[in-house]
Amino acid sequence: MSDTADTLLLHDSLTRARKPFAPIDPDNVRLYVCGPTVYDLAHIGNARPVVVFDVLARLLRRRHPRVTYVRNITDVDDKINARSLETGEPIGAITARTAAEFERDMAALGCLPPDVEPRATQHIPEMIAIIERLIAGGHAYAAEGHVLFSVASDPGYGRLSGRSPDELLAGARIDVAPYKRDPGDFVLWKPSTPELPGWDSPWGRGRPGWHIECSAMAWRYLGEAFDLHGGGHDLIFPHHENEMAQSCCAFPGTGFARTWVHNGMLLVNGEKMSKSLGNFVTVRDVLANGPWAGEAFRLLLLKTHYRMPLDYAVSRLEEARGELDDFYNALFKAPATDPAAPIVAEMAGWALAPLLDDLNTPLALARLHDLRTLENVASTGGSATAVLGRIGRAWHAAPGQAAAAIRAAGAVLGLYQSDPKAWRQGGAAEGDAGGAEAVEAAIEARLAARRRKDWAEADRIRAELAAQGIVLEDGPKGTSWRRG
Ligand SMILES: [Zn+2]
Incomplete structure (x- = not known):
């Protein structure tokens, strides 16, 4: 060093x-x-x-x-x-x-x-x-x-x-x-x-x-x-x-x-945990919120500098889940790219640099947000000028490269390593495989209906899935789905 x-x-x-x-x-x-x-x-x-x-x-x-x-x-x-x-x-x-x-x-x-x-x-x-x-x-x-x-x-x-x-x-x-x-x-x-x-x-x-x-x-x-x-x-x-x-x-x-x-x-909720206040929250209580809750709680913890007091509330857990949803949507949509490209390592190193300053995880996470914005701009073919100005670097990332940097830097934080497709479908750590299979079958049935121009049936299937909180997204790679 x-x-x-x-x-x-x-x-x-x-x-x-x-x-x-x-x-x-x-x-x-x-x-x-x-x-x-x-x-x-x-x-x-x-x-x-x-x-x-x-x-x-x-x-x-x-x-x-x-x-x-x-x-x-x-x-x-x-x-x-x-x-x-x-x-x-x-x-x-x-x-x-x-x-x-x-x-x-x-x-x-x-x-x-x-x-x-x-x-x-x-x-x-x-x-x-x-x-x-x-x-x-x-x-x-x-x-x-x-x-x-x-x-x-x-x-x-x-x-x-x-x-x-x-x-x-x-x-x-x-x-x-x-x-x-x-x-x-x-x-x-x-x-x-x-x-x-x-x-x-x-x-x-x-x-x-x-x-x-x-x-x-x-x-x-x-x-x-x-x-x-x-x-x-x-x-x-x-x-x-x-x-x-x-x-x-x-x-x-x-x-x-x-x-x-x-x-x-x-x-x-602003108070010290104690037996007398009856406000003990176990890790098991947090995990009971769903398969996404472990990673969301980890993100919640790392959003505050480790030396500072941290206030837990369920609303903050939900907020962290929303952020993870945004990241996994970006990672899902990003095209495959060479993770060994020098620009990927450079962007990941930039995002992680704050960790050298007494483990400044909040700043590292903020930089990962900037990379997500960059990925979204790059993948939609929009102008990256504003984003690049905020980052202060002249990175002209091709679609997928900022996403690869998020993955690489996320490995050090222990975040953003889940399968993006499984995440969008309700978190995939365990359980729910049957549910996912049923959704895939319904999507197949909808595609078949569309092929035979039975638009009413296709719409009915989409509406039925929507009622279960499943959002379909038709794109160049076919139809994907996520839980809304
Ligand atoms: Zn000890």
């Missing part, structure tokens, strides 16, 4: 500044993102970091020969234990089922699986090894079956969240416990009763605290220092502050993650 214009800038939460992303090993970029605690269906706030870091991973894969993207699954946690007590379902069954549902939901949002998706319960020995290092280094102590991290032993504690010691205490919802030396000390290991999940350890049978899980899995798959740690803004404190303290103290001088990237909150 010698060209500075080609440098990727990312806002780093640790230095609170935008800085060039310079991987430790440019041939293998290493990335860790906190994954779900699996006891319930993912809500849309859980989905936002998954989509944001999916786009970042796709972008990095274009720029580096290898990317190792690790996103964990937290399958040991007191919330899981509580759910099991409440419902009677065994813990292992809850976590296996919920993890599978999470993966299914994220795939429906167009997210590629991470390279490694480690389960916390399979990394207990690594957690014990880090805790032993912390005790040996004077950063942790055992007391009454617990092991606690000593916050006072880490002069850097509070660096990531930028909180003063008083604010740290206020934010941590501290449990006052007699075995703590300092109220800010947090749990690395805690004892388990016989009915709770537990593992043998030098401190008796017990289970890990949440923070140590991520330190252990990041260490196992990415090493003592790696390039980028991501997650939602709400994880900065205490989770990421504590992860950083554990890892930096267990492996002195290594620095843990070089860059910390955090996405903003997701609101619902």
